[in-house]
Amino acid sequence: MQLGLIGLGKMGGNMAARLREKGHEVVGFDRDPAVRDVGSIADLVDRLAAPRLVWVMVPAGGPTAETVRELGSLLSPGDIVVDGGNSHYVDDRAHAEELAERGVHYIDAGVSGGVWGRQNGYGIMVGGAAEDVERARPVFDALTPDEGGGFVHAGSVGAGHFVKMVHNGIEYGMMQAFAEGYEIMAASDIVDDVPGTFDSWREGTVVRSWLLDLLVNALRDDPELAGLRGYAQDSGEGRWTVQAAIDHAVPAPAITAALFARFASRQDDSPAMKVVAALRNQFGGHAVTKAEGDPAVPE
Known part of the structure; x- marks a missing residue:
């Protein structure tokens, strides 16, 4: 798959590397020019073919809310945003509703594995509509351990971050x-x-x-x-x-x-x-x- 990944720090950078190793095309954006592929979130969206999948890996709270808001103004109906940060589950419904007004879908993903995830795979716990989760499943499969396991579709929007x-x-x-x-x-x-x-x-x-x-x-x-x-x-x-x-x-x-x-x-x-x-x-x-x-x- 092709996906955008916003936030290339300790977790996001290793996740991008693992996805690339598994054959996925990752277009990355970060505030640090040394690690990013594009100069802005708008450039990232332009580089992706519709329907787009954009994974957000930035600090919870204000930074995530601002990123989701910006993506809502740039993405098209049918695109999916995955929030893989440590957001509070109560924020997920607000983000999902904000994006839904523009026809953009939302998945919350709790990610565990730390700095060892690139090597060992991550635990991924997601919340969202079944059809959205299925569309993004190849990405989840690439991130989770090679021997299987490590993934759960825990429930509707918010459930992924709740169980994380x-x-x-x-x-x-x-x-x-x-x-x-x-x-x-x-x-x-x-x-x-x-x-x-x-x-x-x-x-x-x-x-x-x-x-x-x-x-x-x-x-x-x-x-x-x-x-x-x-x-x-x-x-x-x-x-x-x-x-x-x-x-x-x-x-x-x-x-x-x-x-x-x-x-x-x-x-x-x-x-x-x-x-x-x-x-x-x-x-x-x-x-x-x-x-x-x-x-x-x-x-």
């Missing part, structure tokens, strides 16, 4: 569990080989996973993770997953705690823990200054 959101929420919880396990073992006086323990879990255990493989890779490079700060940003999808759990009255304590742990990682000196320290000092005399460690005194 939940996927990322689950990812938060899994990463936090590995992180806590690491800290517990590292803090003990009985485990001599923490990296080797994680490595041993990669075969035959119920916690073996790609995330575990990646953790082992990181520990091989830096066994004590001394070169990293204990700081973790969140993409927004963890927050959206927690909000969806609240909206649907679904208990999600593991995902919620993992999200809050990321918030805590950004505090050099937690205001909340200062309050806890102050209260412990008030009722138990457990005074701790910044220069001291907190003694293990029973409360």
Whole structure:
């Protein structure tokens, strides 16, 4: 197939490369002149034969909305826009309705695989009309793993980004569990080989996973993770997953705690823990200054 791809960063650039390796013709646009094939989105649309397929791979929110709006003014009835970024699922219906006024179709696609996707294939989760998904299916097949799997048409518009959101929420919880396990073992006086323990879990255990493989890779490079700060940003999808759990009255304590742990990682000196320290000092005399460690005194 021929398609346009807007956004050639870490994800988009690797996706374009994989598609080309699979025999598809990709016309790419990016703000960086060094990586783009055309000078503008209008030029990209002009290069594509109708009916067109344009995949958007730009940051969620304003950049995606602006790109969809511009495409709506340039594309023709019967063309398809695929939003493959990490957009909030509630935005998808608005984008679809905006494009539908001009006869342009819309698919939302959650994409997982990170920087390894070009080599291993991506997980693709889509929402949209069945006939639109079928038209774009050769592109999805090229992006997903060669051995099969990795694709789901999850439902109508918004469903793709919704299930990708939940996927990322689950990812938060899994990463936090590995992180806590690491800290517990590292803090003990009985485990001599923490990296080797994680490595041993990669075969035959119920916690073996790609995330575990990646953790082992990181520990091989830096066994004590001394070169990293204990700081973790969140993409927004963890927050959206927690909000969806609240909206649907679904208990999600593991995902919620993992999200809050990321918030805590950004505090050099937690205001909340200062309050806890102050209260412990008030009722138990457990005074701790910044220069001291907190003694293990029973409360």
